[in-house]
Amino acid sequence: MIWIMVAALALAAFAVAVLAFRLPRVTWTSLAAALVFGLAGYTLQASPQLPGAPRANMAASYTDEWQMRDARVLLVGESLKSRSNAMVTSDAFAQRGQFTNAVGFADIAIRENPQDFEAWLALGNALVEQADGALTQPSLYAYRQASAIAPDNPAPSYFLGLSLIRQGRMLEAYQIWRGALERMGEGGPPAQAFMAERVARLESMLAQAGALPPAREAAADQGE
Known part of the structure; x- marks a missing residue:
């Protein structure tokens, strides 16, 4: 309704x-x-x-509206999951909307293990939320570091695209998401279905608005 x-x-x-x-x-x-x-x-x-909540209630926005941690866990997968106790604390602060503290503990996890893929993601997400949804150079750097560790994992691209959507940059988000989906290949775990569903939704919306490049719009019309 x-x-x-x-x-x-x-x-x-x-x-x-x-x-x-x-x-x-x-x-x-x-x-x-x-x-x-x-x-x-x-x-x-x-x-x-969900019931209405004021914009100042960042914890509700983070856990209920965006479900950042749930999406991160799904996309990261068990093999790239962080083993740092600092990440547990970082997530706890993020869920309360205390993003400065979340950034600090994600940074501790990274200093413990510079190859901690999930910690780089959590750092990027916390930095975006700390900047009230804006992409900053530090958050972009965190996403790029995560991508360098696991180039085929879609999580960095997903969260980067999500930030672009929040800024109204829908076509850029679509291009990033579609590229991440294509790098995942055929079949695969629930993460691929998660990405494929979001790419399809965004592609349909852009096609209806006439905002897709001609080649992609033709493919969308053919039900690709």
Whole structure:
């Protein structure tokens, strides 16, 4: 039901802009694309079944809306899982929205083992949240370090793409996610299904908005 209400609000916003503010016809396509991108971001990120919470409640945003740790555990897999006790503490602080402390303990895990793939991911995620969702040079560096340790693992690309989506950079996120999915090959663990589902959703949204490159849009129309 909530999705119908959100779509109705988007249509109402379009109607008000066109009829009440008499926007020129040449701007209608841009306005429609902006509304579609907004709906795309909501669909990918929101949890409408959850009760409302203020923006200041970073812990609720981190654990319920974004489910960062759950996605990280799924994508990392057992073979690349961190063995550091500092990571347990880092996650605990992150779940409380205390991202500065989360960064500190992820850094401890990395200093213990510079090849700790999951610790680099946790550091990147905590740095993004510490910057209120913005990608920074330190967070990009953390994701790149994780990618260097395990080039075929999709987790760094997934979280980088998620950060781009939060900034409205949907096409960039799609390109990064699709590349990560292609590097995973055929078959595989639940992580591949997780990535494939998100790539398909984002591709469909971009196709509906007319924002895919021509070759990809044609493939999407053929149901690739």
